[in-house]
Amino acid sequence: MRKKSIKEIKIEKMKYPNVSQGYDENGRLIEFKGGILGQKVRVKPTKRNKDKVKAKYLDLIEHSSLENFTKTCLNPDECGGCAYQKLAYETELMLKVEMIKNLFKENDISYAGDIKINQSPKVTAYRNKMEYTFGDRKKGGELVLGLHRQNRFYEIIGTSDCNIVDDDFNKIRLKVQNYFREKKANFYHKTTREGLLRHLVVRKAHRTGEIMLLLVTTSDSSFDNIRKKLFVNSILDTKLKGKIVSIYHITNDSVADAVIPEKIELLYGKGYIIEEMLGLSFKISPFSFFQPNIYTAEKLYQKAFDLAGIDETMEVLDLYSGTGTITQVMATRAKSATGIEIVKEAVDKAWENSELNRISNINFLCGDVLEEIEKVGNKYDVVILDPPRAGITPNSLEKILKIDTKKFIYISCNPKTQVENIRGFLKAGYEIKYYEIFDQFPKSRHVETVALLSKLDVDKHINIEIELDELDLT
Structure with missing residues (x-):
């Protein structure tokens, strides 16, 4: 260099x-x-x-x-888990608001309202899911279970006192790390594609205290049935505030550095954990999507519900509905709610959860929004949009804009693609009636947002133009 x-x-x-x-x-x-x-x-x-x-x-x-906050973790400058450890929370919120405002300017979008940010009820110990990686801190060093070091793809940082999760996560991480150190187990090396240990995923339902573990390894035969039982017995002995109710073994030989479930085996307990949110219960399976911060998610979904103005006469369409969380929230008061989601496991879980909550005025379709939207009719009182990070594709957006509705509620985990999509709504005759940021991920760079997009009152707009034309301005 x-x-x-x-x-x-x-x-x-x-x-x-x-x-x-x-x-x-x-x-x-x-x-x-x-x-x-x-x-x-x-x-x-x-x-x-x-x-x-x-x-x-x-x-x-x-x-x-700006970095004057002292109550940080042990590795605020090294760990790549979150970027804003050294910022006071008020400073972090200010930066996030300014960046979103700049997104609007960069896309030439004017919004008459004030862009506000809704802070998280919990700034620490808020996450309900962590994905840890096995590796070493330096080449040839002892086994470490933790997160990738910032800008060092091959180096892993042990997150001993990570403050975005509660102490059960830290205890489990340390117990698993020490267990495999004692067994002298080796981790999967990305360069040689050899080794056993790859990831550990921990999920915890905050309201019920139920915990699920996913141990991800290669198909290395050294991790046989006896060793699986020894691992389970050792981990169940960990003293926790919550309770481990589910342990899975995931086999993954893929080259990609991601948790890819080529084979799934339930080693202990039941196949899911149950979380509670907004008075509803939700079964969470190993790969179900569920909002990582339920405390902010509740505020976000309540805001979407309020903006939609749901009553018993309304029919709601929820596109990109995932496991049907917000579809069910809407269905608690609406006449009916329909969700469309492309991931079959998510749709299956949505049906399970609606039965668990005894919600009958609900329907879920599995398939691409681009195709399934033609099967559900063209007229709805409100349409909910919560697409993946990539946003809504141009072809899907074109079809969505043909739906006969006066109101869209657009929820997004990626304001950048959301704002780009909003330009399409504005061209189609909608306006931004409300926009708010929700700090779903304190100490990190990311946020969640919600926008209310309403059809312009054409008749009122025409009348205003006529009145202006009739005025004698000379």
């Missing part, structure tokens, strides 16, 4: 969710992922064009004056 190719940059602006901008000694705009407003960092340019230079973040030179 040539020394002259390294740039020292002061971060002067941030774009949602994790893009930093600054200027080099020649006044050229440098853009890269990572960093916090006000930090001085080293970056390496990777691509140049007329407008800016794209670069790769290397390391931190100087902290930002």
Whole structure:
């Protein structure tokens, strides 16, 4: 690496969710992922064009004056789990609001209202799911179970006192790590594609205290039935506030560094945990999607319910409905609610949960929104949208905009794609009546948002134009 190719940059602006901008000694705009407003960092340019230079973040030179919060974890500058450990919560909220406001400006979208952020009821110990990775902190070092080190893909940080989860997560992580250290088990090496241990997924239902563990390994024959039983017995002996009710073994030989369930085996207990939210109960299976922060999710769903103005006469369509959480929330008062979701396991779980909650005025279809939308009729009182991070595809958006409804509620875990989609709604004659940010992920860069998009009152708009035409302005 040539020394002259390294740039020292002061971060002067941030774009949602994790893009930093600054200027080099020649006044050229440098853009890269990572960093916090006000930090001085080293970056390496990777691509140049007329407008800016794209670069790769290397390391931190100087902290930002914003980083004055002292109650952090042990590894705030190394762990890649969350970026805002050193920010006071009020500062974090301010940064997030500013980045979302800039998204609107960048997309030439005007909104007459004030963009507010709804803070999380819990800033620590809020997550209900963690995915840990087996590896080592340095090459040839002892086994570590934890999270990837920031900007170091092959290095793993042991998260001893992680404060975005409750202590049961930390105790389980440490117990599993020490168990396999004692057994001298090896982890899966991405370069040689050899080794046993890959991931540990921990899920905890905060309201019921039920805990599920997913141990992910390769198909290495050394982890036989006897060793599986020994592992289960050892882990069940852990003293916790909650209770382990489900342990799975997942076999994954895929090259990808992700939890891919090529084979699933229930080693102990039942196949799910139960969580409670907004007076409803939900079965959560190993790969069910469920909001990671139920405390903020409750506020978000209640806001969506209120914005929809649900009453007993209304028919609701919920697109990208997942396990049917919000479909069921709407169905508690609506005349009927229909959900469409492409993932079969999620749809199966949605039916299970609706039966568990004794909700009968509900229907779920499994398939692509682009295709299934034609099977459910074209007229609804309100349509709920909660697409994946990639947002709504152009073809799907075109069909969605043909639905006869005056009101869309658009929930998003990725405001960037949401705002891009909103431009399509505005062109189709809708306006943003309400927009709010929900801090679903304290200490991280991400947020959840909700937008109310209503059909413009065409008759009223025409009348206003006529009145203006009739005025004598001379």
